[in-house]
Amino acid sequence: MVLHSKLSTQLRRAGFRLVVLTPDSGAGSIKAFQSDQLATESVAFQKTHLLMTLNDARRYLREPIQENAALWSRHQYVASGLAGNYAKYRAWMNHAAHRLLFRRQFVHRAFDAVDRKFHRRAALVDKLRSISPSLVVSTYPVDPFEISGLLAAKELGIKTVGHLLSWDNITCKGRFTAVPDYFVSWGPVMSEEIEQHYGVDCDRIFPVGVPHFDAHREEIDPSLNSDVLQDLGLDPGKPYLFLGMSAPIFAPHEIDVVQWLADNVSTGRFGDDMQLVIRPHPQNVTGNMADVSWLDRLKAMRSSRVALNLPLLSQRGLSWDLETRDLTVLVNLLAGCSICLNSGSTLSIDALAHNKPVVLTMFDADRTDLPWWQSASRIREYPHYKKLIEMGGVSPVDSFAQLEAEIDAYLTDPDRNHQQRAETLARECRAIDGLSCERVATAFDRILEMGN
Structure with a gap:
């Protein structure tokens, strides 16, 4: 949000001094971003076993977990034992506690009090007192730090x-222990969710757009896209499909869908000129959800018509940290594609920012034996994706036959559901106009002017 957008520049221009506060364990990685626009401070902090236990328990005692497909599928994954026996038994106990205690209001109050007590850190109080900020901004309020x-x-x-x-x-991440006083939201959908889940008044929510999506207007360069395609071994004068993959935990047989698409593009099924760019998710490459065994299969798919766009991972040691150039490359590949395909990621909104048709491959290739909690089809039931699909701006498919038909339909009529795409984008992100960072700075100014 801050490190991969021009937000820090805009905030400095608006008169703000920006300090990024990190636990001491991450201080070395974040210092690479330090500049005259952004200072860094670290504080002693440990994600103890107790804090992680509380984080787990919070999803069960403070959320209707069986009514939320994202939380429930995560529970079933852990309870299956795939995350280890200790995690399995803890999931069983947490679910038993949920069934016994979730609907008792006094349990909510007691848990919240315990949760806040054990998350209090005197070192953080002292650090904030010494920095004396006007605002404290959180980008992921379920993280213990x-x-x-x-x-x-x-x-x-x-x-x-x-x-x-x-x-x-x-x-999809569980209830916030400490609800911020104000929110700057992506757009109307997120604003409504904040009101619904936390009862925050609408005059304390500022829909500003998405700072790192400003790149979808600022970074488009047709000559760069031509160079990128040539570097990938493709013909920049010919059309291409763009497929962005998910982490294997969300779509365990997506590699087989990718193989089918690569084979059909290579044999000219979607036209003599059609090409394909495959982009693995960063978690296909690194991290605790990676499956690097996919990489050899993906590399074997490369041909004169099929290319592999590997994410440009940085060496700074931060999770999901990509090189600045990677976002520029991604923006231009999306801007130039004929259709964007993915199995259920934010890439759908990235593609809508360029008014591109989006096809969601929410199925498990030819497998029909996967339990619900492991199947890619479950993603369409996740609350945020269910809303996106219902708005009509994206097209989910559940078989190879449907996938083939949707690609054909969009290649024949690229403007099909054009209006729904525009309306979906506006609901999710307010506007893709390159001005989100400026609106954030304006929102912060207004918040400072408001009383408590």
Whole structure:
């Protein structure tokens, strides 16, 4: 949000001094971003076993977990034992506690009190007192460090703001222990979720757009796209499909869908000139959800008509940290594609920013034996994706036959559901106009002017 957009520049231009506060374990990685526009401070903090246990328990005691497909599928994954025996038994116990205690209001109050007590960190209170910020902004309020930071700010009477990193943070990550005083939201959908889940008044929510999506207007360069396609071994004068993959935990047989598409493009099924760019998710490449065994299969798919766009991972040691150039390359590949395909990621909104048709491959290739919680089809039931699909701007498919038909339909009529795409984008992101960073700075100014 801050590190991969021009937000820090815009905030400095608006007169703000920006300090990024990190736990001491991440101080070395974040210092690479330090500049005259952005200072960094670290504080002693450990994500203890107790804090992680509380984070787990919160989803069960403070959320109707069986009514939320994202939370329930995660529970079933852990309860299956795939995350280890200790995690399995803890999931079983948490679910038993949920069934016994979830609907008892006094349990909510007691858990919240315990949760806040054990997340309080005197070191964070002291650090914020020494920095003396006007605002404390959290981008991921379910993270233990950010919970503790929000609680410290509230203890000191400092205004707090939620500026959420992703569109699924309200509905899919569990309840916030410390609810920020104000929010800057992506757009109307997120604003409504904040009101619904946390009862925050609408005059404390500022729909500003998405700062890192400003690149979809600022970074488009047809000559760069031509160079990128040539570097990938494709013909920049010919059309291409763009497929962005998910982490294997969300779509365990997506590799077989990718293989089918690569084979059909290579044999000219979608036209003599059609090409394909495949982009693995960063978590296909690294991290605790990676499956690097896919990489050899993906590399074997490359041909004169099929290319592999590997994410440009940085060496700074931060999770999901990509090189600045990677976003520019992604923006231009999306801007030039004929259709964007993915199995259920934010890439759908990225593609809508360029008014591109979006096809969602929410199925498991030819497999029909997967349990619901493991199948890619479950993603269409996740709250944030269910809303996106219902708006009509994207096209989910559940078989190879449907996938083939949707690609054919969009290649024949690229403007099909054009209006729904525009309306979906406006509901999710307010506007893709390159001005989101400026609106964030304006929102922060207004928040500072408002009383408590």
